[in-house]
Amino acid sequence: MKKLKATMTLDQHFKIAEVDKRIYGSFIEHLGRAVYGGIYEPDHPESDNQGFRTDVINLVKQLQVPIVRYPGGNMVSAYNWEDGVGPKAERPRRLELAWRTIETNEVGTNEFADWAKKVNADVMMAVNLGTRGIDAARNLIEYTNHPSGTYYSDLRRQHGYESPHNIKTWCLGNEMDGPWQVGQKTAYEYGRLANETGKAMKQVDPDIELVACGSSSSTMPTFPEYEATTLDLSYDTVDYISLHQYYGNRSNDTANYLAKNLDMAHFIKTVTATCDYIKAKHRSKKTINLSFDEWNVWYHSNDQDKQIEPWVVAPPQLEDHYNFEDALLVGSMLITFLQNADRVKMAAMAQLVNVIAPIMTENGGGSFKQTIFYPYMHTSIFGRGVSLKPILNVPKYDARDFTDVPYLDAAAVHNEETGELTIFIVNKHLSEAMPLEVDLRSFTGYSLVEHIELYHEDVKAVNTMTHEAVKPQLNTFTTCELGHLSAQLKQTSWNVIRLKK
Known part of the structure; x- marks a missing residue:
């Protein structure tokens, strides 16, 4: 049986693009x-004077x-955005039709803008x-800006x-x-409305950026014609197209x-x-980028x-409890964004707290980190700089719906200002570790800082309020000498290898 092994070459000149930090964005909807x-x-023992949970704020800051x-x-x-502003005692309770709940409107535009400042985030308003x-x-x-x-x-x-x-990023509707x-x-109805709405909004504030709705998923019967028609009608007005x-x-x-x-x-x-077809059709010099929001x-x-x-x-809706294999796929999705950093400029993990989220809470109780928290946190912190194109030689496998699947997904980010190089890798092999040899001769004077590893022998392992089964550890066996890095990547593992000049 042929022994598995992988090689990678990293060169600081093999640049994809500067990583827009907004690819590490998230999403809070009035849902669940x-x-x-x-x-x-407001009644939680750790809430501040505005009713925001400080334990959640601290986790979001992480x-x-x-x-x-x-x-x-x-x-x-x-x-109706007007329902969520002004004195809280005067705000109406509404039937919320999308998720068939009661919306109290206790939190609205101003409160959310305050919360975003507390977690050091900008707002993408829809x-x-x-x-x-x-x-x-x-x-x-006009009200906000x-x-x-x-x-x-x-x-x-x-x-x-x-x-x-001064909210500068705006979504023109959602999944229309x-x-x-x-x-x-x-697409015709939406494209016309998005264009005219965007024009009016840019009259109020010319410095905003606008995201047009693309298809709700790649399986929609009108994909990608919906994108083509929408952009044909709004190309000069909008700046991004959304993907979900x-x-x-x-x-x-x-x-x-x-x-x-x-x-x-x-x-x-x-x-x-x-996007580029419509750019060519319009003889335009403007490039529409992607918001995977x-x-x-x-x-x-x-x-x-x-x-x-x-x-x-606020019933408990969409409360997925994530296991370890979910964290691995989330890691690979984040790597996919980095591999496409030239066109994916914004993204939003949906969502941030409780609803299909990395952070979970109990009403009146504690909070904890789900398994997916860690690859999201690692890429957000260490994935800022220039995305590089790794030259990867790795074995492949066939799955039910896919052929030639690389056992390793990899991305690398070089931050020249801090002198840091970070390699993100998922090993998808279900039973075998993968030796990895990396040629780093382009990075003279760089040495290993740490190899962070997320691994559990059970891919169905979950974290709970009382037990964090899946959490990062350090792999102390990785070495880096004379421009050559050697690592042993455990089966089904998420890996963050950090180097510094």
């Missing part, structure tokens, strides 16, 4: 316990999340293009916010191709499951090609969500 019981719980999408999601397509449109959107951006002297900017000041929030969406639109994708392991086929980031890579390449594993909670009674406040 993401807001109420997640980031906000992730160094640069931008958070808000308030939806499906929820935004029937949301506007309602389902039941509303140009007028509500231009009023909202205009200094003073107009109706909506002065209304914000009356609400206690003298200075504008989806039949589940309140106010679903054809979730994966699951319903067939309990781990080898196939761990290959699903190949589907994500194909999705990215197809959308990129569509919903992505994650989502399938564990599907059955329990069917049992939830409608029209209650």
